[in-house]
Amino acid sequence: MAKAISSIPLSRIRRVELYINKSERTLAEIKEATGADYIINGGLFEGTKAVCHLKAAGKVWASDPYTYWGYAWDTGPDMVLEGVPAPGKLNYICCVCLLRGGKAERLIYGSDLAGHRQRTAMGLKGGNLCLYCSTDGATPEELQAELQAKGWDSAVMLDGGGSSQCDMDGQVIDASRKVHNLVCVYLKKEEGDPMSNKKIVCLDPGHGPDTVNGSPDGSYKEKEFTWDLYERLKTILEGRGVKVVGTRTENAKPSLTARAEASNAAGADCFISIHTNAAGNGGWYDARGLEIYTSSGPMTAPRNLLATDLINAFHAAGVVLRSTPIVHNLDLTVLAKTDAPAVLIEYGYHTSKEDVALLNDTAYRDKLAQATADGVCKWLGVSAADTSDPTPWYAEDQEWVKTMGLADGTRPEDSCTRAETWTMLRRLYEAIKAGK
Numbered sequence: 001m002a003k004a005i006s007s008i009p010l011s012r013i014r015r016v017e018l019y020i021n022k023s024e025r026t027l028a029e030i031k032e033a034t035g036a037d038y039i040i041n042g043g044l045f046e047g048t049k050a051v052c053h054l055k056a057a058g059k060v061w062a063s064d065p066y067t068y069w070g071y072a073w074d075t076g077p078d079m080v081l082e083g084v085p086a087p088g089k090l091n092y093i094c095c096v097c098l099l100r101g102g103k104a105e106r107l108i109y110g111s112d113l114a115g116h117r118q119r120t121a122m123g124l125k126g127g128n129l130c131l132y133c134s135t136d137g138a139t140p141e142e143l144q145a146e147l148q149a150k151g152w153d154s155a156v157m158l159d160g161g162g163s164s165q166c167d168m169d170g171q172v173i174d175a176s177r178k179v180h181n182l183v184c185v186y187l188k189k190e191e192g193d194p195m196s197n198k199k200i201v202c203l204d205p206g207h208g209p210d211t212v213n214g215s216p217d218g219s220y221k222e223k224e225f226t227w228d229l230y231e232r233l234k235t236i237l238e239g240r241g242v243k244v245v246g247t248r249t250e251n252a253k254p255s256l257t258a259r260a261e262a263s264n265a266a267g268a269d270c271f272i273s274i275h276t277n278a279a280g281n282g283g284w285y286d287a288r289g290l291e292i293y294t295s296s297g298p299m300t301a302p303r304n305l306l307a308t309d310l311i312n313a314f315h316a317a318g319v320v321l322r323s324t325p326i327v328h329n330l331d332l333t334v335l336a337k338t339d340a341p342a343v344l345i346e347y348g349y350h351t352s353k354e355d356v357a358l359l360n361d362t363a364y365r366d367k368l369a370q371a372t373a374d375g376v377c378k379w380l381g382v383s384a385a386d387t388s389d390p391t392p393w394y395a396e397d398q399e400w401v402k403t404m405g406l407a408d409g410t411r412p413e414d415s416c417t418r419a420e421t422w423t424m425l426r427r428l429y430e431a432i433k434a435g436k
């Protein structure tokens with residue numbers, strides 16, 4: 001079982017291509033041939049023909065007597081959810097619309113798409129293009145609920161089942177099926193692109209789906225905590241302009257060596273493994289508090305300076321610490337095999353009643369993520385200020401005028417001429433008349 005999810009700022013996208021796989025290439029061959037940064041399988045097909053609406057680079061590959069909500073664009077960063085076919089656009093794709101304006105759409109799909117199957121979807125969320133591919137079995141309703149819970153503004157389910165496959169900036173879900181069409185995303189790569197100078201932090205959410213570690217009363221699972229803290233920490237670090245590389249996807253459990261290798265391959269500036277600790281052999285114990293493992297001294301080694309900056313940040317945030325909060329251990333594979341300065345943080349004891357109450361508390365998790373980010377940024381020399389674009393107050397209205405086809409949603413701060421007002425009024429009238 002594997003799941004890969006990406007959220008790509010539209011401002012970073014150079015081009016989105018609907019790749020028509022005429023020569024029936026595999027995912028790896030398409031990656032090799034196109035050099036795309038993100039690839040995911042596209043719309044439905046039967047044999048060698050696409051079904052439902054599909055237009056790629058100005059050429060219509062499939063049409064249908066009905067209109068559906070789908071994604072349409074000329075270059076890619078201009079992608080919007082609109083009724084397709086959209087004759088004015090160079091590209092469009094549709095299948096089953098799951099979400100529109102953040103709300104669940106009534107699902108319309110044939111029995112061939114029903115049941116628990118592997119699922120692929122694309123969507124938009126607050127200025128990001130989102131891609132989703134999972135080999136877990138899910139119904140369209142379950143997929144819809146999951147993406148809505150993730151806060152996607154809009155989502156379209158793509159072809160699933162044996163077609164599900166992706167290569168998202170190195171997160172690969174492979175399949176033997178050679179699909180008819182794929183969505184390829186190319187990022188901007190100009191000289192001096194600030195993305196290329198970014199600091200890279202490799203985060204290692206400990207364990208994986210089959211790990212049973214948790215509290216004696218069953219209220220806390222270490223695997224759930226490590227993934228959740230990873231997501232919180234990733235969001236904060238990315239907001240500060242740091243590139244984050246994960247060692248695994250949500251439902252995968254790579255070996256410890258593979259985790260170290262993921263960090264090494266990314267050329268990470270530091271490596272942080274996320275865990276919680278246990279005492280004794282079953283039952284509750286008194287031992288509690290956070291501690292950090294590194295390989296041995298000296299204390300002036302980068303890994304120990306990183307650990308010290310982290311401990312100072314945790315202390316400042318009021319996090320409960322062990323009496324000796326930095327512990328040296330030469331036997332931990334993820335620390336020993338990692339090129340970058342590496343630490344393993346045990347955020348507390350899941351065998352302590354007091355710690356479990358804190359570890360289960362989302363406000364405390366936010367505090368832990370914030371303090372970890374503060375310590376890492378101090379050590380990296382990165383400003384703690386959030387540099388990500390705040391969501392503007394008019395974001396919802398902007399999406400609405402685009403969805404309704406009233407305006408293209410660009411130049412939000414510009415004033416409107418009388419002629420532009422006439423056009424928008426007329427479009428609104430037409431939309432109401434058409435029962436949109």
Ligand SMILES: [Zn+2]
Nearest residue numbers: 206222275276
């Ligand atoms: Zn652990």
